[in-house]
Amino acid sequence: MSVIEKKLKDRSDSKCELCGNPHDLVVYNIPPDSKDTLNDSILACKTCVGQIENPETTDPNHWHCLSDSMWSEYLPVQIVSWRMLTRLKKNDLLEMMYLDEEALEWAKATGEGDDDEGKIVHKDSNGNILFDGDSVVLIKDLDVKGANFTAKRGAAVHNIKLVWDNAEQIEGRVEGQHIVILTQYVKKTK
Numbered sequence: 001m002s003v004i005e006k007k008l009k010d011r012s013d014s015k016c017e018l019c020g021n022p023h024d025l026v027v028y029n030i031p032p033d034s035k036d037t038l039n040d041s042i043l044a045c046k047t048c049v050g051q052i053e054n055p056e057t058t059d060p061n062h063w064h065c066l067s068d069s070m071w072s073e074y075l076p077v078q079i080v081s082w083r084m085l086t087r088l089k090k091n092d093l094l095e096m097m098y099l100d101e102e103a104l105e106w107a108k109a110t111g112e113g114d115d116d117e118g119k120i121v122h123k124d125s126n127g128n129i130l131f132d133g134d135s136v137v138l139i140k141d142l143d144v145k146g147a148n149f150t151a152k153r154g155a156a157v158h159n160i161k162l163v164w165d166n167a168e169q170i171e172g173r174v175e176g177q178h179i180v181i182l183t184q185y186v187k188k189t190k
């Protein structure tokens with residue numbers, strides 16, 4: 001075991017510093033220019049590292065852990081959490097994070113989030129940008145496939161979730177049903 005790996009295991013109690021998994025742990029040197037030290041590396045499981053390094057394999061369901069890891073007392077863990085929250089567009093959580101100017105510059109160094117223009121931006125029928133946690137109303141009656149009910153025009157949907165890899169879709173609850181809604185049929189109310 002390398003010295004850095006030993007130190008990271010002490011720091012993390014031998015668990016993935018992102019998701020808490022105690023298995024398949026590796027040292028993740030934070031790009032772009034980690035010196036393989038405690039200050040620019042984290043201990044993470046292969047699942048986390050695999051998804052970090054291959055964005056197309058990102059599974060949003062794996063990353064609920066970020067709402068804990070973002071509060072880590074260790075800056076390297078915060079940096080990686082920030083990058084993944086950015087990739088998954090968790091703006092409600094990102095707004096709560098505090099990184100000083102230097103840390104923010106480091107967090108942005110790999111360009112995570114840079115290419116968002118013209119890529120995945122969720123907009124309502126009026127062109128207003130939607131975020132996780134927003135409230136919207138439906139602007140037309142929508143037949144819900146498979147659920148055999150119609151979500152009525154004017155129905156309010158609170159605390160929406162963006163479908164992170166599809167700019168046309170959001171998720172939310174209407175009359176107790178969890179449904180996917182096309183952004184062109186909603187209007188933001190807050």
Ligand SMILES: [Zn+2]
Binds near residue numbers: 016017020021045049
């Ligand atoms: Zn992990």
